[in-house]
Amino acid sequence: MQAASLKPQPVHQIQIWVRNKLIPQPLPLFLILMSLQQYTSSAVLVIGCLTAAYAATKVYFKKSDKLGPPLSDTRFKLNYVGHVDRIYDKFGPKPFEFNRDVVKVFDDMVSRSVPLYEEVIDLLLYWVHRYYVPGTKIYDLGCSTGTTFDVIARSMEDSCHLVGIDNSIAMVEECRKKLEWAESKNHIVDIHSGDILDLAIDNASFVIMNYTLQFIPVASRHQVLSKIFKGLQDGGVVFISEKVRSSNSEFQEACTWIYEDFKERRGYTKTYIARKKDALMNVLVPFTEEELRGALTAVGFENVEIAVKWNNFSTFVARKSGQRRVGKKEVQVATPHLDSFFESCPTYLSDYLDPLQLQVLCLERLRCFTNKSGLSQSNLLDFEDIARCLSELPSFKSKAVKVDEAALTIGDPSELTIDQHAAWLSIATRMKPWKKGPLNVFGVEIDTEWRSDLKWGRMVPYLPPLKDKVICDLGCGNGYFMYRMLSHDPKLVVGIDPNVHAWMEFKIFQRFAQDDRLRFEFMRGDAMTMFTGMFDVVFCLGVLYHTNDPVGMLRDIYTSMTKGSTLIVDCQGIPGDEAIALFPKKKYANMKGVYFLPTATTLMHWLSRAQFQQMELFFSEPLTSEEQRITKWAPVTTSLGESLDPNDATKTVEGYPAPHRFYIRAKRG
């Protein structure tokens, strides 16, 4: 059934149907002749009709001849060499490799098995001509027989410098042969035989890597992409084409079925297709599009776009930002003590994510941590010194950990020596302002800016069962709620937050609580898509109004959840029933980084747009200074009290409606 529906459409029929609308029809001519019937014999009539039909056909063909060439025509004919690919009609290399026999048929193989191969190269020429900077180099990593360089060189009016590399000696020989002519036209052509990982990339304005990254071991891909990024000058572009896999297994099956049919239509037999597929197993390991995009952004590319997509083949272009980073972000200082608290390999995730997903996640979390939220040099040095002091304190599992009282208690003063206690007090003082609590750490009672215990108390009656569940606290701050969740005996709680201060506080707690069920991932909210289908319960507390794409964030959260799981949202907003959101010009209640403040109605709408169901609003009250205020341990210049209009507490100092808090419980279907 399926195969029959795939029969190619007879193209000429479609064209006739289209063009019949454009040209004189034989039918009106026939009617005119019929009206003249009384003056003619029937023989003359038949001849007349045939002539008219013939004339109309002539008109049709004449017209259709004027239409342009077929759309798939590219501007340059590619210079293919070698023989027809029948390698796997017999027994080709298994596992697959680019050996001499394969190289002999490679041009035919690649052009018949890669969909849109010629169109992609045609498109590549546009990108090269737009972004290549004379005097710099163009690289082709995995250049094979040099077809791409050959056409680039032909398209260039002036000489250019082409650097290719391939680790198949037979490919390199073929490539050098194909490009001999280019050297005689004053192009500089360097074709290296070797591994991409060993190639020095420098002074590049354009790097091509078509259908090659997929052959590089996953563990080395970050290094390759990072090398490309570093070797590109500012504003340079990488052009990467790959076979990709779908993140949805059903679609992956569909894509494979479509692709195999495509190959049959290109003249490959079922046996050939099956044998080659078998040989490529574990040799060609495709990323998903998300993984490739993630890997590109992880090494620093800022504009990452898909330029071509056909089923399970995608071409990405990505650019190294031409804008030099100025100010805070440019500063890089060594922070070895701080870095020693970063867990570089989150092995606990291997129980939940497949190896490829984990690989990409590791790259992304490393990138986020390396950036350290763009902290200034002085801030970084401060944290570095606090980390140094902390590492001088012993690490042990305290017997005094209490998670079921308002104040999260970790450590008893008797567990530290006097000197150690003094050192801890000094750390605690330097860590001001403390935001989420209350806390009691080794007897130091830390009254934090936020009474997070009040929020926890409101949520408890509405929590789904947390016992043995895998939970995420997105925007976890210092992890106060994560510890409170422990009293419900969860299996795992992953906190996600890109704030160095909060991360540091969590590291302090964990140095003495040492509870393996709690994990902190130093990442941003968009990382949720990397935890596909992992969480039974997600908390998203006080986060949505800090993103300029709240619905996008909710969708990402949805992706991370299991079927039937629960989301608990707490969001700052404005009172009223209208389906609106406030968008402050700059600051809201003295806070920067606040975007949309929804009414409860709008918050519900966001949730349902993100596919959530069974929404229940279980708390809706104005925020009070009982819950958020300046304290000795949080000597911030402004808290809620200082951010409301002194003459009208229903307004913020900027004149906006005063903050309201909404809590909602929702289900993923």
Ligand SMILES: C[S@@+](CC[C@H](N)C(=O)[O-])C[C@H]1O[C@@H](n2cnc3c(N)ncnc32)[C@H](O)[C@@H]1O
């Ligand atoms: C599918 S072919 C690429 C085709 C070519 N880029 C094109 O668009 O026609 C992959 C090429 O990458 C080369 N290759 C694979 N891994 C490599 C590595 N680590 N270093 C250098 N070349 C590699 C292979 O020898 C092969 O020629």
